[in-house]
Amino acid sequence: MSFAGKTYWIIGASEGLGRALARALAHEGARLILSARNEPRLRDLSRDLPEATALAMDVTDATSVVAAACRAEKLGPSLDGVIYCAGSYDPMSALEWKPGRAERMTEVNYTGALRVLSHVVPRMVARRSGHVVLIGSLAGHRGLPGAIGYGASKAALMHLAENLRADLKSTGVRVQSVNPGFIRTRLTEKNSFVMPMLMTPEHAAAHVIHAMRRRRFSTSFPAPFAWLFTLGRHLPLPWFQAIFRPRA
Numbered sequence: 206m207s208f209a210g211k212t213y214w215i216i217g218a219s220e221g222l223g224r225a226l227a228r229a230l231a232h233e234g235a236r237l238i239l240s241a242r243n244e245p246r247l248r249d250l251s252r253d254l255p256e257a258t259a260l261a262m263d264v265t266d267a268t269s270v271v272a273a274a275c276r277a278e279k280l281g282p283s284l285d286g287v288i289y290c291a292g293s294y295d296p297m298s299a300l301e302w303k304p305g306r307a308e309r310m311t312e313v314n315y316t317g318a319l320r321v322l323s324h325v326v327p328r329m330v331a332r333r334s335g336h337v338v339l340i341g342s343l344a345g346h347r348g349l350p351g352a353i354g355y356g357a358s359k360a361a362l363m364h365l366a367e368n369l370r371a372d373l374k375s376t377g378v379r380v381q382s383v384n385p386g387f388i389r390t391r392l393t394e395k396n397s398f399v400m401p402m403l404m405t406p407e408h409a410a411a412h413v414i415h416a417m418r419r420r421r422f423s424t425s426f427p428a429p430f431a432w433l434f435t436l437g438r439h440l441p442l443p444w445f446q447a448i449f450r451p452r453a
């Protein structure tokens with residue numbers, strides 16, 4: 206699969222994985238629409254890339270999403286793909302529940318995706334072509350400690366990808382769920398624990414692009430760390446949670 210000349214809308218492109226994905230896809234010859242809240246960071250990136258447009262959007266604000274979706278349609282009348290990479294993460298245990306934080310993560314990680322896709326998917330279906338890529342997380346496979354809000358929002362996004370796949374199977378719209386392990390970004394700066402197989406954003410972006418080229422619906426990486434989560438789905442929950450129990 207070639208990305209040359211295709212138009213992709215990356216949501217969450219100002220930082221981290223989304224920013225690295227923008228650079229990598231631009232290198233492959235893709236035209237890009239770059240969204241997130243921080244417009245100066247998007248402009249700074251778009252200036253560096255041959256065919257990229259900054260389009261500021263807050264996925265938690267329905268009005269902002271509608272305005273951006275209308276503009277994106279004008280910028281790329283045949284939007285070939287959308288990558289939903291916006292993310293919010295606050296490590297939080299149920300024993301130290303901070304009001305509002307779990308709702309915030311759900312708004313960005315899951316409800317924001319519904320807002321964006323509700324505009325993008327119908328157009329793709331009408332055109333009978335398109336590519337939807339949802340960036341989940343290994344943390345979305347099963348319930349982990351210290352992941353109130355984040356884990357469930359990622360599980361919801363990954364579940365949504367399955368719903369979309371089922372409904373869109375014969376429409377020409379391809380759906381993929383791509384689920385990374387730990388990436389060194391501002392998001393994981395908050396973690397105080399050891400992060401196995403920590404990747405650079407560039408390394409993770411290369412994994413995502415590799416997954417996008419393949420027909421496989423769901424990709425979790427990096428192996429072998431990801432196997433703990435994909436195979437771990439079939440373990441009895443107490444066994445799985447014993448592997449990841451919080452240290453005292």
Ligand SMILES: NC(=O)c1ccc[n+]([C@@H]2O[C@H](COP(=O)([O-])OP(=O)(O)OC[C@H]3O[C@@H](n4cnc5c(N)ncnc54)[C@H](OP(=O)(O)O)[C@@H]3O)[C@@H](O)[C@H]2O)c1
Binds near residue numbers: 264
């Ligand atoms: N880092 C990891 O270890 C890891 C592991 C698995 C999965 N992931 C997933 O990978 C994706 C990228 O994460 P990252 O590590 O690259 O984090 P990051 O560096 O913090 O980037 C997150 C991106 O989401 C955007 N964003 C946040 N809130 C937004 C909002 N309300 N509206 C629009 N955009 C918003 C941010 O831009 P603005 O602040 O400019 O809005 C930024 O571009 C996320 O979905 C994350 O859950 C990350």
